[in-house]
Amino acid sequence: MKMKHATKYLEFCTKSRREFINITSEVEKAVRDSGIKEGICLVNAMHITSSVFINDEEPGLKRDFMSWLDKVAPEDSGYLHHQTGEDNADAHLKRTVMGREVVIAVTGGKLDFGPWEQVFYGDFDGQRRKRVLVKVIGE
Amino acid sequence: MKMKHATKYLEFCTKSRREFINITSEVEKAVRDSGIKEGICLVNAMHITSSVFINDEEPGLKRDFMSWLDKVAPEDSGYLHHQTGEDNADAHLKRTVMGREVVIAVTGGKLDFGPWEQVFYGDFDGQRRKRVLVKVIGE
Amino acid sequence: MKMKHATKYLEFCTKSRREFINITSEVEKAVRDSGIKEGICLVNAMHITSSVFINDEEPGLKRDFMSWLDKVAPEDSGYLHHQTGEDNADAHLKRTVMGREVVIAVTGGKLDFGPWEQVFYGDFDGQRRKRVLVKVIGE
Numbered sequence: 398m399k400m401k402h403a404t405k406y407l408e409f410c411t412k413s414r415r416e417f418i419n420i421t422s423e424v425e426k427a428v429r430d431s432g433i434k435e436g437i438c439l440v441n442a443m444h445i446t447s448s449v450f451i452n453d454e455e456p457g458l459k460r461d462f463m464s465w466l467d468k469v470a471p472e473d474s475g476y477l478h479h480q481t482g483e484d485n486a487d488a489h490l491k492r493t494v495m496g497r498e499v500v501i502a503v504t505g506g507k508l509d510f511g512p513w514e515q516v517f518y519g520d521f522d523g524q525r526r527k528r529v530l531v532k533v534i535g536e
Numbered sequence: 537m538k539m540k541h542a543t544k545y546l547e548f549c550t551k552s553r554r555e556f557i558n559i560t561s562e563v564e565k566a567v568r569d570s571g572i573k574e575g576i577c578l579v580n581a582m583h584i585t586s587s588v589f590i591n592d593e594e595p596g597l598k599r600d601f602m603s604w605l606d607k608v609a610p611e612d613s614g615y616l617h618h619q620t621g622e623d624n625a626d627a628h629l630k631r632t633v634m635g636r637e638v639v640i641a642v643t644g645g646k647l648d649f650g651p652w653e654q655v656f657y658g659d660f661d662g663q664r665r666k667r668v669l670v671k672v673i674g675e
Numbered sequence: 676m677k678m679k680h681a682t683k684y685l686e687f688c689t690k691s692r693r694e695f696i697n698i699t700s701e702v703e704k705a706v707r708d709s710g711i712k713e714g715i716c717l718v719n720a721m722h723i724t725s726s727v728f729i730n731d732e733e734p735g736l737k738r739d740f741m742s743w744l745d746k747v748a749p750e751d752s753g754y755l756h757h758q759t760g761e762d763n764a765d766a767h768l769k770r771t772v773m774g775r776e777v778v779i780a781v782t783g784g785k786l787d788f789g790p791w792e793q794v795f796y797g798d799f800d801g802q803r804r805k806r807v808l809v810k811v812i813g814e
Binding site (some may be wrong): 574575576592601639648650674 | 678680723757768778805
Binding site for chain 2 (some may be wrong): 399400436450451460469534
């Protein structure tokens, strides 16, 4: 069988500085449009203060994630990165905790997910246009 | 050369709520059974309170990981997620720290590992059946 | 189109125990040498106290990352792992936070990166030879 590939860029501009957006249906559409039945799907943030991750679509839990990230990687005026004029060092750290990318199996033309898996885009320094890359390879 | 693919689901039911299981030999077998010589192998938890990660098979270190996770992402009655009746918010956070998936190179028909790399399944809300997906693509 | 693959091992020996090395150009070269135009590129540490991750080439931020890791996963004499004679349990934890691997899309023969994405090798128990694997598959 021949190898196929498809590349798609999703654009987001969050309303708040920190926000999680469920992008499962966009990723599903990219896989469907690719025509690929068996392979893998890479979904990654193209910006270094943003994440793509998989977890649960539950509003309370999403707020728990945000509060927890603020404890693990707090805002602080003392970061050396801020001497460059930036104010978003904590966003770099938060994105590191949540991850840059996910790799998802494609089986029978669909994302091969467990019962609760949902794909999220997370921005920790948002309110501007950012991109997520979806690359599907397989056959 | 033609692209090949193989998909396998591993099932686990941990004895304790939190447990690490070394799954290296199961992943090696899935690669061997696939007949794929060059490519990549995705191994991911299909549940959002479980992890797949790579580290060292050393009992002390595995206990260090568990203690550390309890500090970084502690059990707490105050999580908003618990208002839904759940009690496992910390398990979602712990799994995030440890990661959902690993992607391993397959070279010469084998997992292309460094000297100490071992694949683990980690469950943080276990004692029930959960699945791990192994997807191998290549040729 | 036919599937191609390429495998390359990069070697590093850091000057300090903890160090970040920008390896973007080495990874770019591996992709160029592979002749692969569309696919994915896996870059992973082959050692369990080292990381490969993507972030920003900014010296202050890199020092912020190191200080932050020392808070999240501190050096401590009390780790059980140290009863084996090792002294690097914190390095295992730090590598877990930063991640073992990245998967990068290859589009038009190049790493398909956003504006600030750079690939780093991070060693948390360095000053000895360690390897990073680069595997490119695609066509």
